Amino acid sequence: xxxxxxxxxxxxxxxxxxxxxxxxxxxxxxxxxxxxxxxxxxxxxxxxxxxxxxxxxxxxxxxxxxxxxxxxxxxxxxxxxxxxxxxxxxxxxxxxxxxxxxxxxxxxxxxxxxxxxxxxxxxxxxxxxxxxxxxxxxxxxxxxxxxxxxxxxxxxxxxxxxxxxxxxxxxxxxxxxxxxxxxxxxxxxxxxxxxxxxxxxxxxxxxxxxxxxxxxxxxxxxxxxxxxxxxxxxxxxxxxxxxxxxxxxxxxxxxxxxxxxxxxxxxxxxxxxxxxxxxxxxxxxxxxxxxxxxxxxxxxxxxxxxxxxxxxxxxxxxxxxxxxxxxxxxxxxxxxxxxxxxxxxxxxxxxxxxxxxxxxxxxxxxxxxxxxxxxxxxxxxxxxxxxxxxxxxxxxxxxxxxxxxxxxxxxxxxxxxxxxxxxxxxxxxxxxxxxxxxxxxxxxxxxxxxxxxxxxxxxxxxxxxxxxxxxxxxxxxx
Numbered sequence: 001x002x003x004x005x006x007x008x009x010x011x012x013x014x015x016x017x018x019x020x021x022x023x024x025x026x027x028x029x030x031x032x033x034x035x036x037x038x039x040x041x042x043x044x045x046x047x048x049x050x051x052x053x054x055x056x057x058x059x060x061x062x063x064x065x066x067x068x069x070x071x072x073x074x075x076x077x078x079x080x081x082x083x084x085x086x087x088x089x090x091x092x093x094x095x096x097x098x099x100x101x102x103x104x105x106x107x108x109x110x111x112x113x114x115x116x117x118x119x120x121x122x123x124x125x126x127x128x129x130x131x132x133x134x135x136x137x138x139x140x141x142x143x144x145x146x147x148x149x150x151x152x153x154x155x156x157x158x159x160x161x162x163x164x165x166x167x168x169x170x171x172x173x174x175x176x177x178x179x180x181x182x183x184x185x186x187x188x189x190x191x192x193x194x195x196x197x198x199x200x201x202x203x204x205x206x207x208x209x210x211x212x213x214x215x216x217x218x219x220x221x222x223x224x225x226x227x228x229x230x231x232x233x234x235x236x237x238x239x240x241x242x243x244x245x246x247x248x249x250x251x252x253x254x255x256x257x258x259x260x261x262x263x264x265x266x267x268x269x270x271x272x273x274x275x276x277x278x279x280x281x282x283x284x285x286x287x288x289x290x291x292x293x294x295x296x297x298x299x300x301x302x303x304x305x306x307x308x309x310x311x312x313x314x315x316x317x318x319x320x321x322x323x324x325x326x327x328x329x330x331x332x333x334x335x336x337x338x339x340x341x342x343x344x345x346x347x348x349x350x351x352x353x354x355x356x357x358x359x360x361x362x363x364x365x366x367x368x369x370x371x372x373x374x375x376x377x378x379x380x381x382x383x384x385x386x387x388x389x390x391x392x393x394x395x396x397x398x399x400x401x402x403x404x405x406x407x408x409x410x411x412x413x414x415x416x417x418x419x420x421x422x423x424x425x426x427x428x429x430x431x432x433x434x435x436x437x438x439x440x441x442x443x444x445x446x447x448x449x450x451x452x453x454x455x456x457x458x459x460x461x462x463x464x465x466x467x468x469x470x471x472x473x474x475x476x477x478x
Contacts, residue, residue, distance in 0.1 A: 028377070029074060031065035032056060039067025045209045047460040047468070050387050057388035063374065068213055076382050077389040079416030080369045085358055085382060086416075086424035093359040093381045099214035103207060103232050106272045107279030108429065117426075120264060120276070125429060127259040131436070134174055135324035138437055141170050142444045144183055149449070149475045156472040160293055161197070162186065167289040168196060168281075170437060175280055177255035178242060196238070196281075202231040204286055204463035211357075239274045256280075280430070287352030287464045288434045292441050293471060294350035295343065297457040298402055299442070300473075305342055305404060310446050312338045319447045331439045341407035343438055347420035348390045349402055352434065353464050355385045356422050369394070386419050387465065450476045 034040035043052045044066065053075065056064050062078040076082055097110045104110040108124070111117045145166050149157070165182040172180040185194040206228040210216045216225050243265075246257055257277065265273045299306045313319065316330045333340035360376045367373055376382060391399045395417035396406065407413070421428035428434070445451060453473045460468035 028072070029063055029065040029374075030060040031067075032060075034067050038069050039071075041068055041213065044068055044073075044212050047205070047462075049461045050459065050465060053385060053388040054391045057392060062389075062392065062394065063368065069215075072380070073212070074376070074380055074382050075388065076384050077392060078368045079389065079395060079414045081366050081374070081416075082384045082389070082419075082423065083416035084366050085384060088364075089425070090358040090360060090364075090382070092426075093357045095214055096211055096357045096381055099210035099212070099217050100207065102210075102217060102229060103203060103235075103282065104279045105275030106268070107275040109279050109283065120272075121429060123259060123263045124256065124276070124280070127256040128429070128433065131328060131432070132324040134433060134436065135327055135440070137173050138170060138440045139324075139327075141166055141173070141183075142441065144169070145444075146448065148183060148186065150477070152475070154474060154476060156474055158470045159296060159473045160467045160469075160471045163289040163292045164197060164200070164285065165194065167285050167292070167437070171281055171284040174433065175255065175284065176242060176246075176257040176277065177253050178257070195234070199231045199235045199238075200282065200286060203228050203235070204282070204466070205460075207463045208354075208461065235278055236274060239277045240270075242277065243270055243273055282463070283428065284430050284433065286462075286466070288430075288437055290464055290466045291346060291350065291352045291434070291438055293467050294457070294465075295346045295438060295442055296445070296451070296473065297453075297471065298342070298346055298349070299446070300451065300453055302402060302404075305338075306446060309336075309339045309342060309442070312336055313443055313447060318443060327440070328436070331436070331443065336439075337408055338404070339439060339442065341404040343435065343442070344407040344418075345402060345404040346438075348396070348418065350459070350465055351386050351390060351420045353420065353422060353428065354387055355383060355419070356426060358382045358384060384419075384423065386422075389417055390420075392417070445475075448478055450478060 032040050032043075034043075040052075043049060046052065056066065056075070057077050062076075063081065064075050064077075066073045066075065076085065091114075092112055094112050097112060100110045106116075108117060108121060111120065145162070148162075162183075165186055168180050168182040172178045172182075180196060182194050182197065185197075206216075206224045210225065210228075216222060220226050220229065242257070243261065246252070247261060252258070257273075260273045260276050261270075264276065299309075313330070313336070316335055318327070318330050321327050321330060330336060331339065359382060360378055360380050362378050364376050365373055366376070389395070393399050395414055416423070419427070421431040421434070451473050453471065455471050457471050458468040460466055
């Protein structure tokens, strides 16, 4: 016979221990109390959560705690602590990256096995070294954009969509020697004619929610989660077709996809290749396209910046330059400091990614920027988050204002306070490609077009910080 008295007593003490642990954890770091049951889950899943991050940081300090149900999330925005965590190479938090695994799978983003990650990263990094060929591809697709704009002269163009589409085409050719023909499908029935665009629009808004709240994947009770999973399957099917067609192609130009198939497909699996394709395509398209939209918005908001950049490019004879190596040299920060400081400020204000999630394998002590000792406990999820860090008055005077000059000259940015492409050895592998594309696109538009808009640009939190709604621009050839 079961002694129910002992069961009830054991259950009672278990509940007491859980409640005691819960309230003890509440004292670790300050933060919003939220609802007793679900904490700040509503705010964490809001499309405006980036505003909550900044508010919490300003209210509770550079290290604050937020509850997702009964699970504490610790946001770290203190540059000194961020640097120390990265230098000690704390591992990624496996629980949180489970939320990204349906999309990234065995790809670099959610790959937690250190040896495998280093092996794959080295292969991909070496395959992306030819910068001159990348410039040629960028220029080719910018010419396609010019042809499109010529047919739409003096007409409003939804630049939010345009940016995604030409970035998809660029990434397709740079990484996979594949012509997605996304820009050709830019018309009134865009959603019906560009499947990759549709998949991304249905995947990315839900993906960050699943990363912050992995239970959404384990228990997909929300229709938005189930819809995301359906579109991920379609994207995987498309990637599998790319691999199949590539392996059957006899005459081809060597590209990253061939390297993935030969170096990873033979030693691991084609599933790994598929996951790398999807991870690189999403990471290469969404953040870069959004950053270009925000950069165009800031150019129109700050016409004096546009004028200075234009004069700088003219002084360097950029318009008449056609040699890829020379173009790269002109756009380098040593020759175009105004353009580069402008891009840096865009990435500070409207960062392309939010950071990285690490965990403590054991109790660890750190000293924050104020010289105060802090402790993290085993298993604590540490979100090294750039959006609130980049908007902290401790590191940036008038942090809510767009001031490119803060990145010019000998001004020192505190280590750990600026990391738009994450930080440390796991920083974004495509950082240089993204920066090159952003600068080439801006230089192209500034040199060849006048542009204006009547729209204001709203922001929302998706997989990255993204424009919300249409952002229509009228382009007129110079």
